[in-house]
Amino acid sequence: MTERCHGDTRPRARTAIVLAAAALLAATGAAFLPSTASAGTTLGASAAEKGRYFGTAVAASRLSDNAYTTILNREFNMVTAENEMKMNATEPQQGRFSYGAAEQIVNHARSRGMSVRGHTLAWHSQQPGWMESMSGSALRQAMLNHVTQVATHFRGQVVAWDVVNEAFADGSSGGRRDSNLQRTGNDWIEAAFRAADAADPNAKLCYNDYNTDNWTHAKTQGVYNMVRDFKARGVPIDCVGFQSHFNNNSPYVSNYRTTLSSFAALGVDVQITELDIQGAPANTYRSVVEDCMAVPRCNGITVWGIRDSDSWLASQTPLLFNSNGSKKAAYDAVLAALNNGAAVPTTAPPTSAPPTSAPPTSTPPTSAPPTSAPPTTPPPGGGCTATLQDSTRWGDRFNSQVTVSGASNWSVVVAVTPPQKVSATWNGSPTWDSSGNVMTMRSNGSGNVFGFTTMANGNWTRPQVLSCTAS
Numbered sequence: 053m054t055e056r057c058h059g060d061t062r063p064r065a066r067t068a069i070v071l072a073a074a075a076l077l078a079a080t081g082a083a084f085l086p087s088t089a090s091a092g093t094t095l096g097a098s099a100a101e102k103g104r105y106f107g108t109a110v111a112a113s114r115l116s117d118n119a120y121t122t123i124l125n126r127e128f129n130m131v132t133a134e135n136e137m138k139m140n141a142t143e144p145q146q147g148r149f150s151y152g153a154a155e156q157i158v159n160h161a162r163s164r165g166m167s168v169r170g171h172t173l174a175w176h177s178q179q180p181g182w183m184e185s186m187s188g189s190a191l192r193q194a195m196l197n198h199v200t201q202v203a204t205h206f207r208g209q210v211v212a213w214d215v216v217n218e219a220f221a222d223g224s225s226g227g228r229r230d231s232n233l234q235r236t237g238n239d240w241i242e243a244a245f246r247a248a249d250a251a252d253p254n255a256k257l258c259y260n261d262y263n264t265d266n267w268t269h270a271k272t273q274g275v276y277n278m279v280r281d282f283k284a285r286g287v288p289i290d291c292v293g294f295q296s297h298f299n300n301n302s303p304y305v306s307n308y309r310t311t312l313s314s315f316a317a318l319g320v321d322v323q324i325t326e327l328d329i330q331g332a333p334a335n336t337y338r339s340v341v342e343d344c345m346a347v348p349r350c351n352g353i354t355v356w357g358i359r360d361s362d363s364w365l366a367s368q369t370p371l372l373f374n375s376n377g378s379k380k381a382a383y384d385a386v387l388a389a390l391n392n393g394a395a396v397p398t399t400a401p402p403t404s405a406p407p408t409s410a411p412p413t414s415t416p417p418t419s420a421p422p423t424s425a426p427p428t429t430p431p432p433g434g435g436c437t438a439t440l441q442d443s444t445r446w447g448d449r450f451n452s453q454v455t456v457s458g459a460s461n462w463s464v465v466v467a468v469t470p471p472q473k474v475s476a477t478w479n480g481s482p483t484w485d486s487s488g489n490v491m492t493m494r495s496n497g498s499g500n501v502f503g504f505t506t507m508a509n510g511n512w513t514r515p516q517v518l519s520c521t522a523s
Contacts (some may be wrong), residue, residue, distance in 0.1 A: 060134035066515065074143030092354055093498065095383075096129030096166075097478030098134055099352070100505040103396030104445050105130040105167060106386075107354035107477070108437060109326070112136050112153040114362065115160055117325050119377050123358050129233070129476035129505075132163040132169040132325070139173075140180040140381045141491050145359075149201055156211055163488060165474040167181055170219040170324070172260065173199045174244045175232035184232070192236040194210035196247045206394055208471075211507070212256035214325070215248045216241050219452065226274035241278070242287050244269060249288035254509075260293035260325055267311040283318050293325035297341065297356070299368060304329070308342040316349035316411075326356040328363060334385035337372070341386050355474040396446060413492070437519035447477065447506045452515055454493070456500040459522035463494045464502075468515050471509040478503050490518070 055371040083477050092098025099106035107130025114120045124131070128380035135141055136153040143149050163229045174195055186194055203213060205244040219241055228234050241259070248257050259279065275292070282289045292315050296303045312322045324344055329336050361375035372383040436458035443451035456462045467490045468474060474482075480493040481500035493502055506515060 077494060083123055092387070092478050094478070095127045095387060095390065096476050097373060097503075098387060098390040100129055100476030101395070101451070101478065103351070103444060103449075104344075104390075106390065107131055107167075107169065107352060108155050108189050108358050109134040109354065109356045110161070111362070112156045112431040116155060117149040120358060120362070121160075123373060123377055126254065127358075128166065130167045130169060130352060130354060131157060132171045133157045134177070134357075136221075136500065137170055137172065137202070137206075138178045139175060139183065139198060140178045141166050141184075143198050144180050146180075146182045147197075149205070151205060154206075158206065162473070165477060165482065165484065165488075165491070165504075166213045167475045168206075168209060170203070170206060170213040172214040172216060173202055173248060174233065174240075176229060176233055177218070179232075182294060187232055188236060191232055192240065192243070193232060195236070195240070196243060199244050199247040200251045202285065203248050203255070207252040208254065208256050209379040212258055212291060212323070213219075213248055213252065214260040215245050215257050217260045218262065219259075220264075220271050220278075222263055222271060224270045226270035226277075228274075241246070242282065245282070245288055256290040256321065258291040258293045258321075258323065259287055259289060259326075260295065262295035262326070263313060264294055265298075266297055266305045267307045267314060276318075278377060279315065279318055279320060283320070289320060291321040292325055293323050293324035295356075296324050297326060297328055297365075298336065298359065299330035299365075299370075302379075304339060308340070309346055309484070312343060312347045312350050313421055316347050320349070322347065322350045324350070324353040328365060329354045329367070329382075330365070330370050332360075332366040332370055332372065332380050332382040332472045336380040338385040338389045341389035342393065345389065348397050350394065350483055353399050381472055388436065435522040436461075436462050436520045440466070440515065440517050442514065443503065449505055450512070451503055453501060453503045454517065456495075456502075458518060459520075461495050461502070461523045463521045463523055465518040465520075466491050466493065466504070467518055468506050469511055469513040469515075470513050472513070472515075473507045473509065474504050475507045476505040494523075 092101050095106040106128060108124065108128045110124065110131045111134045112510070132150050133154055136157055142151060155255065158168050183191065183194060193480050219229055223228055233240050245257055259275065261275055261403060263269065266272060279289060279292060315322050324340065341353065344353055346471040356372050357378055358367045359373045360366055360371050362373050372380055372386060374380060436456055440454045441453045443453050454464060454466065456464060466514055470489055473488060474491055479492065481496045483492050484490065
């Protein structure tokens, strides 16, 4: 039986808020792009237009469900494997690795222009039996070998790793959870991050935990202090994940935005990694998304499942789609919050620590005009033209917009230059060739302007329109 639970399934105690919501820390002073309403009509497309992602947890066993994959492919631009990348799934026997189910998810996502979050490399739970029986230096070495082997296997295919998951204790101590990994030495988390950095140096490295949403909680402060220490000492950490499983015992709190902005002020990205909310109240979902959109370094949101029937908490009906696949009011609230939110600044806000790596030297200034006129490609007798224009640019990706004239039903072929990858699209129906570098975008009734986000991966060459065909 597959273990669907990804974390501690015990009721999470509600702790009274003892402080009023604090003011946001560290005013950024960075200029925002205009927060005009987006044209995005799906969650992933709308998030991409604002420089963010909107993702979901995916189970390999459900990829044969057409209703499931229809929603997945339409709505999301990031996926996280629900269980298939965890330690018991990827190394069921010591030294013998199994990647089949995880690769199925990765291949499905990347072939459709979605990005992948890796979850998780080191965790006290869902360890294989052989690891559970180990301790001391043998366990430390086995854990580091696991981190190295898995991160190396998926190197270049995963944009961010949850390197360590749920290592802090609940309650008032603010300290580490007692586990077999913790008993190998208090530096085990740092060791895991350094091993992941060596194995997959271009991926973002994240710490992920639950019950860290309330800024006043001791557990939240414990994680904060660890991240602050890591940044001060140069430990390679790039992001912090907030699971944000909100329910009657652990509700959404008014200082949630303070929590996100306080961690971001340390110089790390913040991501909502496993969002579900008991009963799926539209107003609460809206507030969570608005909180993320208000923090420039909150660069993505992942809901933990697609339909209620896919949720590890199915009886709580906590997701954006009913079990029959229909959209809830919460879906409309989330989409509106994404469309109305501010875009990520084109320049990173100042932080209390220097960037972990220098920006690509080949990146042109964000304000510079295109070095050549946008290509307009008339098809051979097809009767339409497609004009590509540069749009918003960030430190690792950029948007492009294509305007089609001469036809209402059209098919446009666009190519990106490897190792670039298209991570999101909007206002069209895309397909890709086997390389994943040539995209055919077809009209879907959303008008004659479509857009897409390209992950630069160090190459800032402008995408090229290859053809436009009227149909």
